[in-house]
Amino acid sequence: MAKPTTRDASTRGVDTAPEQEASTAAKGPRPFAKLESPVTALDDRVGLAALGRKNLRKVFPDHWSFLLGEVALYSFIICLITGVFLTIWFRPSMAEITYDGSYQLLKGLHMSEAFASTLEISFDIKGGLLIRQLHHWGALLFVAAMFAHMMRVFFTGAFRKPRELNWLLGVGLISMGAVEGFAGYSLPDDLLSGTGLRFADGMIRSFPLIGTWAEFFVFGGEYPGELIISRLYMVHILLLPGLLLGLVAAHMALVVYHKHTQFPGPGRTEKNVVGYPMFPVYMAKAGGFFFIVSGVLVLMATFMQINPLWQYGPYNPAQVTAGSQPDFYMGAAEGGVRIMPPWETYWFGLTWSWNIFIPGVGILGALFTGMALYPFIERWVTGDKEEHHLLQLPHQAPTRTAIGVAAIAAYFCAQLGGANDLMATHFELSLNAITWFLRIMIFVSPIVAFLVTKRICVSLQRRDNELLTHGSPSGDMERLPDGGYFEHHVNLSDDEAFTLSQHREHVPVEASPSTDAHGVRTKGGVSKNRARWSRFFYETDALKPSAEEIAEGRAHTDHENAEHGHGELTNDDGGEHGDNRELSNR
Amino acid sequence: MSQNNDMSGDKMTGGENRSTPVDANDRTAAELVAERESNGTLYEHPVPDPGLEEHIERYSDAEPKVGDDIAKQITGMFIAAPVLAIAFIVIYFAVPDVTEGGPMVDFGPIQTPAAHLGMGLTLGAAVLLIGLGAVQWARMLMNDEELIEERHPARSSEEDRKATMAEVDKGIADSGISRRGLMGRALGGAIGVVAVAPLVTLADLGPWPTPSRRAETIERTLFHLATPEKPVRLVNDVTYTPIKASDMEIGQLINAQPENLAELKGTEPAERPEELKKFSYMNEKSKSAIIIVRMDPNSIRVPERRSSWHVGGIMCYSKICTHVGCPISLWEQQTHHLLCPCHQSTFDLGDSGKVVFGPAARALPQLPITVDDEGYLIATSDFEIPVGPSYPERKQHIHDKGE
Numbered sequence: 001m002a003k004p005t006t007r008d009a010s011t012r013g014v015d016t017a018p019e020q021e022a023s024t025a026a027k028g029p030r031p032f033a034k035l036e037s038p039v040t041a042l043d044d045r046v047g048l049a050a051l052g053r054k055n056l057r058k059v060f061p062d063h064w065s066f067l068l069g070e071v072a073l074y075s076f077i078i079c080l081i082t083g084v085f086l087t088i089w090f091r092p093s094m095a096e097i098t099y100d101g102s103y104q105l106l107k108g109l110h111m112s113e114a115f116a117s118t119l120e121i122s123f124d125i126k127g128g129l130l131i132r133q134l135h136h137w138g139a140l141l142f143v144a145a146m147f148a149h150m151m152r153v154f155f156t157g158a159f160r161k162p163r164e165l166n167w168l169l170g171v172g173l174i175s176m177g178a179v180e181g182f183a184g185y186s187l188p189d190d191l192l193s194g195t196g197l198r199f200a201d202g203m204i205r206s207f208p209l210i211g212t213w214a215e216f217f218v219f220g221g222e223y224p225g226e227l228i229i230s231r232l233y234m235v236h237i238l239l240l241p242g243l244l245l246g247l248v249a250a251h252m253a254l255v256v257y258h259k260h261t262q263f264p265g266p267g268r269t270e271k272n273v274v275g276y277p278m279f280p281v282y283m284a285k286a287g288g289f290f291f292i293v294s295g296v297l298v299l300m301a302t303f304m305q306i307n308p309l310w311q312y313g314p315y316n317p318a319q320v321t322a323g324s325q326p327d328f329y330m331g332a333a334e335g336g337v338r339i340m341p342p343w344e345t346y347w348f349g350l351t352w353s354w355n356i357f358i359p360g361v362g363i364l365g366a367l368f369t370g371m372a373l374y375p376f377i378e379r380w381v382t383g384d385k386e387e388h389h390l391l392q393l394p395h396q397a398p399t400r401t402a403i404g405v406a407a408i409a410a411y412f413c414a415q416l417g418g419a420n421d422l423m424a425t426h427f428e429l430s431l432n433a434i435t436w437f438l439r440i441m442i443f444v445s446p447i448v449a450f451l452v453t454k455r456i457c458v459s460l461q462r463r464d465n466e467l468l469t470h471g472s473p474s475g476d477m478e479r480l481p482d483g484g485y486f487e488h489h490v491n492l493s494d495d496e497a498f499t500l501s502q503h504r505e506h507v508p509v510e511a512s513p514s515t516d517a518h519g520v521r522t523k524g525g526v527s528k529n530r531a532r533w534s535r536f537f538y539e540t541d542a543l544k545p546s547a548e549e550i551a552e553g554r555a556h557t558d559h560e561n562a563e564h565g566h567g568e569l570t571n572d573d574g575g576e577h578g579d580n581r582e583l584s585n586r
Numbered sequence: 587m588s589q590n591n592d593m594s595g596d597k598m599t600g601g602e603n604r605s606t607p608v609d610a611n612d613r614t615a616a617e618l619v620a621e622r623e624s625n626g627t628l629y630e631h632p633v634p635d636p637g638l639e640e641h642i643e644r645y646s647d648a649e650p651k652v653g654d655d656i657a658k659q660i661t662g663m664f665i666a667a668p669v670l671a672i673a674f675i676v677i678y679f680a681v682p683d684v685t686e687g688g689p690m691v692d693f694g695p696i697q698t699p700a701a702h703l704g705m706g707l708t709l710g711a712a713v714l715l716i717g718l719g720a721v722q723w724a725r726m727l728m729n730d731e732e733l734i735e736e737r738h739p740a741r742s743s744e745e746d747r748k749a750t751m752a753e754v755d756k757g758i759a760d761s762g763i764s765r766r767g768l769m770g771r772a773l774g775g776a777i778g779v780v781a782v783a784p785l786v787t788l789a790d791l792g793p794w795p796t797p798s799r800r801a802e803t804i805e806r807t808l809f810h811l812a813t814p815e816k817p818v819r820l821v822n823d824v825t826y827t828p829i830k831a832s833d834m835e836i837g838q839l840i841n842a843q844p845e846n847l848a849e850l851k852g853t854e855p856a857e858r859p860e861e862l863k864k865f866s867y868m869n870e871k872s873k874s875a876i877i878i879v880r881m882d883p884n885s886i887r888v889p890e891r892r893s894s895w896h897v898g899g900i901m902c903y904s905k906i907c908t909h910v911g912c913p914i915s916l917w918e919q920q921t922h923h924l925l926c927p928c929h930q931s932t933f934d935l936g937d938s939g940k941v942v943f944g945p946a947a948r949a950l951p952q953l954p955i956t957v958d959d960e961g962y963l964i965a966t967s968d969f970e971i972p973v974g975p976s977y978p979e980r981k982q983h984i985h986d987k988g989e
Contacts, residue, residue, distance in 0.1 A: 059735035096852065096867070102685035110852065123685050126678060129699075130706050162740035195912060195928065198872075202910025202975040212800065212977040217791040222803040223911070224868050225792075259737055267638030273735050274638060281724050288720025295714025302706025303696065317872030318823055318841065318905060320913050322927035337910070337945060338929045344947030344976060351980040355945045356910060384627055389737060421930060431930055432943055468633075494636040501633045509626040534626060547632040 060282050061262035061275035065152045070286060072145035073248065074293040075138045076177075082135040083237060089125055091117040092187065092233035094226045103310055111189075111314030114229050118188040119310060134301035139181050141297065143329045146174045150371070154404050156391040158261045159375045160384070166254040167375055173247050175368045176240055178329045183236040185307070185327055189229055192307075194315030195324045197228060199334075206356035224317065264390050264502050266495040273389070323422060328415075335417025336363040339438045363414050370407065381533045382506050383526070395464075396503050398457030399537040405453040406446035413442040454540065461542040464500045467492055469545050469553025489557045501544050508535040638734060646726045656726045663719035670712035677704040800979065807874040808844040809953060810968040811861060817964035819845040820878060820902065820955065828962040831897050834880040837919040841905065842876045844965070873973055875905035875913055876953060878963065879935055881922055886936035889989035895954035897963065902953040903939050904973040907931060909946035911975045924950070940988030948976070949988040 043049050060066075093113035099106050101116060103123050121128040150170060153159055159167035186193045186200075201223040205211045220227035259273045268274050276282060312321060326334050336359025343354040378400065379385075394401040416423070417438045424431040471489040478486045492500070512525030526534075545553070646653040682688035684699040691700050742750070763770040793799055812818035819828045823841045826848040834840070849858055850867040883899040895901070903924075905913045912928035922936030931944030939950030951969045958964045971983045 057733075059733045094868075098852070123683070126683055126701065127705055129702050130709075198911050199928065205975050205977045206910075207978075209978055212795040212804070212979055215977070216793055216795045217788075220792040222869050223872060226866070226868075258740060259735070265639075266636045267734065269635065271737050273737055274732050276730070277733060281728050281730075284720045284724035284728065288717045288722075288724065291713050291717025292721065293717075295710050295712075295717055298706055298710030298713055302698075302703060302710055305698075317868060318843065318875035318913050320915065320927055322916060324912075324928060334929075340945045342931075342941055342945055342947040346982040349981070350978045351976045351982070352978070353947065353976040355947050356975070382627065386627075387739060421927070435930065435944070494633065495639055497633040498631075498635055502631055502635070505628040507626045507628060538626070543628070545632060546630070550632050 055256070056279040057277040058256070058259075059273050059275045059277055060260050061268075061273055063263055065156075066260065067289065068145055068149035068152050070289055071293055072142055072149055073252075074290045075142035075145060075297065076244065076248065077290070078138040078294055078297055079135055079142060080241065082131050082138060083241070085131045086121060086135060087237060089117055089121050089128070090114070090187070090233075092230045094189065094224075094229050099314075106310060106313065109314060112229070114187060114189040115309070115314045118190070122310065130298075130301050133304075133306050134297055136185070136306045137297050137300045137304070139184060140306075140327060141293075143174070143177050143181055143327075146170075146177055147329075150174060151404070151408075154371075154374075155394040155401055156261070156263075157388065157397055157400070158391055160388040161379070162258055162387050163254070163261075164375045164379075166251060166258070168372055169247050169251045169254070171368055171372045173244060173251065175364070176244055176247070178364070180236060180240040180244065181327055182330055183232045183240065186232050187229060187236060188307075188309050189315050190309035191312040191315055191319060191321060192309065192324055194224070194317070195320050196326055196330075197224065198317070199326075199337075203337075203356055203360040206353035206360065208352055208357065209350070211353075224315075259389070261389050261391050264393075265499050268390060270387065270389050325418060325422075331418040332363050332367070332411050332414040333360055335414040335419070335438070336360065338420055339414070339417040339435050339442065341439065359414070363411075367407070367411065374403075378537075381530065381537050383509065383530070384506070390502070392503060395457040395460035398454045398461070398541060401457050402450040402454040406450040409445040409449035410442055413438050413445055417442075458540055458542050461544075465542060465545050468497055468500055468550050469556075471554070471557045486560075488561050491554045491557055497550065501550070503544070505541065505543055506534075506538045507541075507543070508538050638732065641731045644726065644730060647730075653727060656722065660719045660723050660727075663715040663722075667712040667715040667719075670708045670715070674705055674708040674712065677701060677708060795979075797979070803869075804873075804974070804977065805972040806968055807973060808846050808865070808870050809874060809965050811846060812844070812965045812967055814966045817956075817958060817966045819958070820876065820963040820965065821845045821848065823875065829878065830961050831900055831957045831963055832961055834878070834900055836880050836882050836899070838880050839915075839917040839919075840878045841915065842878050842902075843871065844874050844876075847871060847874060872911075873906065876902050877905045877915070877917075877924070878902050878955075879917065879922075879924075881936055886922065887938070889938055891989060892938065892952065892954070894956070895952060897955060897957050900955070900963065901935060902955045902963070902965070903933075903935060904951040904953065904969060906974045907946060908941075908948040908950060908973075909944070909975060914950070934988075938985075938988035948986040951985065 039048070091113045095113050096110055097113055097116055099109050099111050099116050099119070101107075101119055101124065103119055106119065118132075121132055123129070153167065153170070182196070182200075186197050201215060201219065204218055205215045207214050215223065218228070218231075219225045220231070260275075262268050262273055262275065265274075276285075313319075325331070337356060340355050340359045343358075345352045345354065417435070420431060420434045420438065423429060423434055471491040474488040474490045476488040478488065480486055491497075509526045509531055511528040511531035512522065514521060514528075516522050646656055678701075681701040681704055683701050684690060689700040691698055691703050696703070741747075758764060795804075809818060820842045821828050821844070823843045826843075826845065828845065829840060829842065846862060847867070847870055849862055850865055850870060852867075855863045878900060880900045886899065886901075888896065905915070907914050907926045907928065909926065909929055909931050912926050914924050914926040914931075914933070916925035916927055917923075918925065922934055923942060924933045924935050924939075926932075926944070926946070929945050931946030932942045933939045933946070933950045934942050935950070939952055941947065941949060951971050951973050953965055953969055954967060955963050955965050971985050972980060
């Protein structure tokens with residue numbers, strides 16, 4: 001490609017056929033001419049040119065929300081790099097030693113080798129504290145970015161066909177990422193991480209029927225034993241990173257194969273992708289973004305202290321610090337365990353600890369299971385077998401958005417539960433009142449969130465319809481001779497109007513008769529159940545106006561503007577055009 | 587992906603596309619109606635696709651001077667980054683760590699070793715500048731005309747599918763499996779069983795919690811060595827000094843352990859008395875932790891059965907929460923409530939350790955204690971019930987809800 005500043009109109013067309021490109025490039029300066037011979041030699045042996053021709057100029061669409069997954073990927077890479085550094089000095093051993101390192105306040109204390117070597121990394125290895133904090137911040141950002149990315153994909157419908165499999169890979173990544181994080185912060189064997197392991201032990205024990213066996217198998221006997229740190233070390237640096245890497249590779253490969261989804265707009269269709277080429281634009285943008293994420297993480301590791309475990313001291317099973325909390329992604333499980341009522345039953349001569357098992361395993365279990373199943377539920381309800389590459393705006397799928405927000409509300413209540421003690425002390429509230437409030441709100445808030453979100457979405461749909469038929473208010477007020485006011489409206493441009501009206505819609509399906517005209521049971525068709533769910537999903541949607549209604553509305557706006565309003569306030573017939581196809585009255 | 591071979595030829599830019607709008611809405615009206623009736627999906631495009639918007643030139647394209655200035659800024663970033671990286675190396679060698687007598691930085695909210703701060707700042711800024719420069723290059727100077735690339739359905743073409751199935755059929759025919767089905771199934775079964783068999787080695791992950799092993803591990807504490815003839819003193823859990831009943835004041839709480847735990851600390855099994863050889867310090871410490879509180883005998887309720895378990899209002903409970911096993915320690919002197927800092931289960935020590943709030947389902951186990959001739963607190967038996975969190979085989983006990 002010629003130098004950007006000297007581009008002329010003929011090269012700006014960019015995508016000329018490859019032969020032409022080669023010829024134009026040959027004319028201009030070629031900064032990488034020296035690479036030609038090694039690249040040719042490589043191609044002679046592995047045939048890179050075919051791959052490059054297909055993918056070098058692959059088009060990716062541009063949107064800030066597409067960066068969230070990139071943040072997750074880059075944080076993961078940072079964790080891999082810093083993790084290698086940490087393994088050079090960390091000793092995953094629970095052997096008891098007497099500390100004789102350079103941190104004076106802990107001198108002479110009994111501690112495990114794991115904790116002592118973590119202190120060594122923090123105090124005696126130069127740059128060790130920086131790398132340790134970078135690893136921890138990277139892990140937090142990894143999981144946080146995965147959550148954010150997952151919400152973006154969910155609320156824009158990017159999980160729909162053909163991307164269901166990639167969504168499942170994502171669910172695998174986020175659930176394993178959380179476990180990977182837990183295994184990691186349990187390794188230093190300080191008082192906080194030991195408390196986390198004590199919790200894990202109590203939770204494993206609570207598994208119905210197999211609890212004691214699971215505990216003895218995981219810990220190599222009773223808690224804490226002498227094996228758990230080295231076992232978690234294997235899980236943390238070999239097993240889970242290996243699985244995560246494999247899933248990441250598959251996730252990325254599918255993104256390349258499917259090509260990225262894009263937001264709707266003029267010229268964007270289900271059959272194309274509009275954006276910039278991988279080389280050079282995304283090579284610079286995505287590559288540069290890796291450095292931005294890394295740079296920000298390094299600065300966080302520099303300025304923001306995380307997990308100062310020398311303040312907690314070595315693990316001591318007879319001690320605990322008030323305010324002990326896990327890293328944020330385990331907060332919902334922790335909070336669920338805190339706000340759960342004390343239910344424990346004795347059936348068949350066995351103890352069933354519902355107070356631990358239901359929230360401890362159930363909350364994150366329900367989240368990940370629900371996420372994994374959702375694309376298939378929606379697919380069944382809509383009966384939609386098409387491929388989707390255009391994203392939906394959240395308000396264009398009100399019920400899905402409402403379900404997502406309801407789940408977030410319940411999750412948030414559980415998460416808050418994990419901080420009930422800190423809320424009580426910081427806001428001087430009753431701990432018991434907070435706990436009871438959350439016990440109720442974890443059921444009430446999703447319902448309220450669902451209803452409110454759905455109403456907002458439908459209102460936004462109506463606003464879109466209003467814009468399509470009446471244009472947008474110009475802010476240009478006119479006082480009329482009879483004292484009334486009139487605000488001029490401006491019809492939307494074709495680009496805007498197309499963007500707001502191009503989406504597909506779903507309407508409730510009717511159940512097909514279960515028997516045909518001859519009284520014979522029919523196969524296929526729409527079941528009563530599906531019809532019911534279809535009504536639940538789509539009954540209240542405000543459908544977009546038809547082409548005629550839009551044309552009529554636009555003419556009306558033009559006419560009104562021309563007539564200066566006849567002394568009426570604008571839109572006294574508001575909604576007439578936009579809403580008359582609405583189904584809410586059915 | 588083989589279908590994408592021709593894709594570089596598919597791409598168009600906005601200007602070319604504008605005149606020939608692409609519309610995905612290429613179904614016939616009859617198809618639409620049929621589809622709408624069958625699955626409730628509406629495809630109409632009430633406003634036709636106007637095609638990709640015209641490209642708008644950036645300021646940096648229109649004004650070569652501006653472009654040149656931006657290029658200079660970016661070059662500056664790319665020059666500053668290696669300079670900072672060299673500074674990082676210099677700081678690494680030149681500034682000693684605090685533990686080697688190096689300086690601390692104390693500036694507002696930042697109190698950190700100078701070496702840490704200097705290295706982090708230079709490295710972070712260097713890495714960030716490379717990123718900002720590259721992204722700025724892409725945003726301001728690289729060609730920003732959007733391209734259109736055609737998509738291809740994710741599925742293979744019908745032709746490919748047929749051809750692949752034909753290959754599969756040939757392979758099946760070559761293998762002869764259709765005539766020798768049993769052999770094929772036998773292979774599948776063999777791989778399945780042989781793959782599962784080695785998993786049996788995982789049975790050695792830990793000892794099996796059989797009833798007898800449970801009784802020797804999670805169902806007893808070091809206090810099981812206490813008998814009326816050979817009692818075990820309760821000792822302070824930090825200093826291991828025995829606790830005299832007369833030294834305790836009303837309202838006081840002491841974190842304690844059995845005295846024989848001290849013999850496990852930092853010793854090899856060979857150095858210990860015979861009866862303690864098989865125990866591990868951490869495992870026992872995590873079960874035997876106790877709290878001793880002294881309450882006004884008139885303000886507490888002592889069940890008839892436990893009337894001899896306390897010494898004038900001095901009571902001993904397990905410190906391990908019956909919920910998930912955190913050591914409990916937040917003591918409310920006036921109410922006799924003990925709060926677990928992990929999940930806020932609250933126990934009433936003045937009333938058999940009953941749960942008064944929170945997720946714990948069972949009362950805290952109480953250890954019967956008395957005093958020896960010298961007035962020190964002693965235990966003469968273990969807890970009646972296993973301490974710590976529940977497990978499936980745990981038997982229900984009258985103690986569980988208090989008495």
